[in-house]
Amino acid sequence: MNHWIILPILVPAVVAPMIVLAVRHDIVLARVFSVASAVIMLLLGGILMGMAADGQTQMYALGNWPMPFGIVLVLDQLSALMLVLTAVLGLVVVLYAIDGWDRHGRHFHALFQLQLMGINGAFLTGDLFNLFVFFEILLIASYGLMVHGGGPARMRAGVQYVVVNLVGSSVFLVAIGLIYGVTGTLNMADLALRVPEVGASEQALLQTGALLLLLVFGVKAALVPVQFWLPGTYALAPAPVAALFAIMTKVGAYSIIRMYTLVFGDGAGEAAGIAADWLLPAALVTLVVGMVGVLASRSLGQMVSFGVIGSMGTLLTAVSLFTPEALSAGLYYLLHSTLAAATLFLIVGLVVDRRPGLGDDLVVAPTFAQAGLIAGGFFLAAIAMVGMPPLAGFLGKLLILDAARDSDAVIWIWSLILVTSLLAIIGFGRGGSTLFWKSAAVEGRLETDGAPESGALSFVAVGLLLASLVFLTVFAGPVTGYLDATAAQLFETRAYIGAVLD
Amino acid sequence: MEFIVASSVGVLTAAGVYLLLRARTYPVILGLTLLTYAVNFFLFAMGRLSVNLPPVISDEALGYADPLPQALVLTAIVISFGMTAVVVAMALRAYLESDSDHVDLSRSEGSEKADHS
Numbered sequence: 190m191n192h193w194i195i196l197p198i199l200v201p202a203v204v205a206p207m208i209v210l211a212v213r214h215d216i217v218l219a220r221v222f223s224v225a226s227a228v229i230m231l232l233l234g235g236i237l238m239g240m241a242a243d244g245q246t247q248m249y250a251l252g253n254w255p256m257p258f259g260i261v262l263v264l265d266q267l268s269a270l271m272l273v274l275t276a277v278l279g280l281v282v283v284l285y286a287i288d289g290w291d292r293h294g295r296h297f298h299a300l301f302q303l304q305l306m307g308i309n310g311a312f313l314t315g316d317l318f319n320l321f322v323f324f325e326i327l328l329i330a331s332y333g334l335m336v337h338g339g340g341p342a343r344m345r346a347g348v349q350y351v352v353v354n355l356v357g358s359s360v361f362l363v364a365i366g367l368i369y370g371v372t373g374t375l376n377m378a379d380l381a382l383r384v385p386e387v388g389a390s391e392q393a394l395l396q397t398g399a400l401l402l403l404l405v406f407g408v409k410a411a412l413v414p415v416q417f418w419l420p421g422t423y424a425l426a427p428a429p430v431a432a433l434f435a436i437m438t439k440v441g442a443y444s445i446i447r448m449y450t451l452v453f454g455d456g457a458g459e460a461a462g463i464a465a466d467w468l469l470p471a472a473l474v475t476l477v478v479g480m481v482g483v484l485a486s487r488s489l490g491q492m493v494s495f496g497v498i499g500s501m502g503t504l505l506t507a508v509s510l511f512t513p514e515a516l517s518a519g520l521y522y523l524l525h526s527t528l529a530a531a532t533l534f535l536i537v538g539l540v541v542d543r544r545p546g547l548g549d550d551l552v553v554a555p556t557f558a559q560a561g562l563i564a565g566g567f568f569l570a571a572i573a574m575v576g577m578p579p580l581a582g583f584l585g586k587l588l589i590l591d592a593a594r595d596s597d598a599v600i601w602i603w604s605l606i607l608v609t610s611l612l613a614i615i616g617f618g619r620g621g622s623t624l625f626w627k628s629a630a631v632e633g634r635l636e637t638d639g640a641p642e643s644g645a646l647s648f649v650a651v652g653l654l655l656a657s658l659v660f661l662t663v664f665a666g667p668v669t670g671y672l673d674a675t676a677a678q679l680f681e682t683r684a685y686i687g688a689v690l691d
Numbered sequence: 692m693e694f695i696v697a698s699s700v701g702v703l704t705a706a707g708v709y710l711l712l713r714a715r716t717y718p719v720i721l722g723l724t725l726l727t728y729a730v731n732f733f734l735f736a737m738g739r740l741s742v743n744l745p746p747v748i749s750d751e752a753l754g755y756a757d758p759l760p761q762a763l764v765l766t767a768i769v770i771s772f773g774m775t776a777v778v779v780a781m782a783l784r785a786y787l788e789s790d791s792d793h794v795d796l797s798r799s800e801g802s803e804k805a806d807h808s
Contacts, residue, residue, distance in 0.1 A: 318766075358770070
């Protein structure tokens, strides 16, 4: 048994209480612990990715209980990839936060570690109920992070966020109950064996469970019609938290990919491919809603939030085709859109810090400190987000369009992705020119009391994210090679089942 | 027994959803609580309903109750209890800070601006 697999969960689980119990009075020590933990997680991600690279699925039986009775963690190429992405994002966000933002409230670093623990756990687990538990862990931490710093509007958005997710959790439990009631197991590998054997009389229950599960993951992934919580939450959350939340929608996408390739994939008998019929139209509508929202936004934060919804639409469109090529393209777009959205949220934070009284509202106002540098960052990140050449977003969309060529819905997919890309370009172009260009022509200058809180380290964080986007573009060849192998492995469900149960 | 269990799950869910849709914090919290009761009940019933059957192995048992849903329900109860506490605290804080107990954001978005701290 490979003990490395549990470390991405164990490290933050140990560091978080240590920060609360031992170093809560010393912000410097808390920062040291938090950054060290983030670096360790990045190293662990790299090591696990190296272990998974040979294409073998590895398992870790918690408590060494025999399968399928115990809870299992599973490492394959997809989970390793998601771990690395989480670690990169976590490290960058913590760098931004220690620039002074973490002083706005207490226990930022502890909550942050717990959030990373929940996300890592959700990516590693091979058990449906355990997935629910890790969802709850990451959600509880995210409730605390979401309202960090306080303020009436943020508290109200926080309450809405909590209520929506509590309803989601209830639905998740109902779905788990239905699936357990029919199959008698919650181990994903075991489920993959039992689902094809479910008789005709119980298909209705099973398929209801499967679709309720899709609804729950849809809430997480901000899929229409359950996307309404996202703009309020992300636009009102503090900048570093919103940047970290960029990975949370991807937890939903990951769960959809995992469950509907492994358990309800081609080998699932009557329930095979149950998600695709619902997912494709929902994803296309999500894409349109998101990009129209970009056009209608009144603040930069809102605009980026709607951009996230639009990018989830693009990503899930690719996922809903359920072919190895489309999945590989979707995963590339997933990497890119997470990093691009996080960059934009951090840039929103930089802008908010420098425009006292105005925040990120899209109104023409006098220019502010370091506007040129921030505008340059925004320009690059927006190009990536809307999918213009030369950055990774363009390659991602191109791969998705190419992979959709054989689909029945190819006309819809091509036309909607291309038209909405134009909408996004107009939206982001208008936002950027209002905020940076037209404002530069106005007399005077907005001054903050003292130096803005987000200083050099925040710019380093944004720079790192931009560099990662460039990396993704320059090394697109090797990256897509890895992703092709990942997608191929996802469709080799027999290898996964064998690795877990034998 | 099946009818009583099934209909009580249904009634609890219906009442919970109705209260949720009131979109004011107090009814919403009550609605969430009812909904979690319904879910717990439902999960419990998914191990099949049985009377006087032991969940653990014993020599004189004729059959067994499924112990797993009971463990799942325990976990679900603990989590939902903690979540209810969190949402009560947050709702109270939001009400005290903004003088409004609406759960939906749009209704007062025009009158209040986000403070950008």
